[in-house]
Amino acid sequence: MGFEPKIIAFCCNWCSYAAADLAGTSRIQYPHNVRIIRVMCSGMVHPELVLDALSHGADGVMVIGCHLGECHYQDGNHKALARSDMITELLDDMGYENERYSISWVSSSEPDRLARAFTNMTERIRKMGPVDLQNPAGQ
């Protein structure tokens, strides 16, 4: 059997999780590799959650929020965006490839866009292979 990546997707309650719901009821297909975790806002995803996911066996982490300017909490996704630049840089410090993290915006009426984001990420991680730490924690 080939490598099947595990991808954790933090979806915000108001847009991307609703889009995932709609994708389900519209019977849109997306890879089974993605595990969705519902959060109230993409702005509440602390970088530690991203690192925690990677260190506990996830091969990729996605944060998906509302389109910029459409956040239910005004500027939560702007915070997520500011953080995501930082996470991308810090992943290298922590020994992970920064392509293992991605952020994207999906509104509640765009299940296709969500499925596409999931598919792209799955393909990307599948090509990269499993997390290979040169200096893994706790060993």
Added chain:
Amino acid sequence: MAVRAVLEWLNSCSGCEIAILNIGEALIPLVSEHLDIVHAPILMDHKCLGQCGEGSEIEIPEADIGIVSGGVANTEHLEVLLAMREKCRLLIALGTCATHGGIPALMNGQGLGEGIKGVFATSGTDPCSVPDVGVPAALDRVYACDEKVRIDLFLPGCPPNPALIAEVLTAVAQGRDPVQPGKSVCDTCQVLREGKGAVSKVRRFLVNADYNAEEPVQRMRCLLEQGFMCMGPVTAAGCAAAGLPPSCIRVGVPCRGCFGPVRRDGNQMLDMMNALASNGIDFKSVVDRRSLLRFSGAHGLLRQIRTRPVRERG
């Protein structure tokens, strides 16, 4: 009845032991009524390999309390730490090296080989490699004590606060739970906070902060709001006596993070960068962000920078 205590030091500078002595006059009733220190290589003349190093087995007497300072960097440290765990009912990690790796764990950011090269094999010294004859073998990296054995009580600080050491020792001797601070440096800081938002970059502490030394520190503006890289938000409190402002900030110097993360398993660099980024401060203005882990690089937090394998395109 006095409880028996043993002290040992591992990869340590003896600052923690000095902090014990700095308990001052309160130490006298402590050792005369509560504690019976039976082994303390740096403070008393009793060593674990015989008085002149002639022994071959580590001998540490049985005790109720064991206090270790320093992290674990070589096989001797590990052996002593394991012996301490075996002989002591309650093991206390004293100082940030023992609890989070401390300054020596900065080595983890470059690896042992590079570390030795960069420190001992410079242009002014003889060429050398990692020494392997006549000295204990180095471990692959510097560990905090709790990565190797179970630790019952953590007392971070570089140096630890003598008042907290006294509190912990008294509490243990009296059989109650010690009262330790659980908040951040910012929570105990009393400087003026006028609101964030004006700062878009943080700078290093290369010029003096804006304050009047004649006035109390309560009149000084928060150093982070002045744009200095102050690690107060992500550092555990405890460096000053209760009610006083944190030690460094009291004299107009930003916090350097010596008490380690607020939560024991926190990551000071990640938390600080997160705090900066989500408050609209340019995280790229932090010079050498890995040094934010200067006191807490053990537990696998500080790692060698990943050398990226060249990927074939196509």
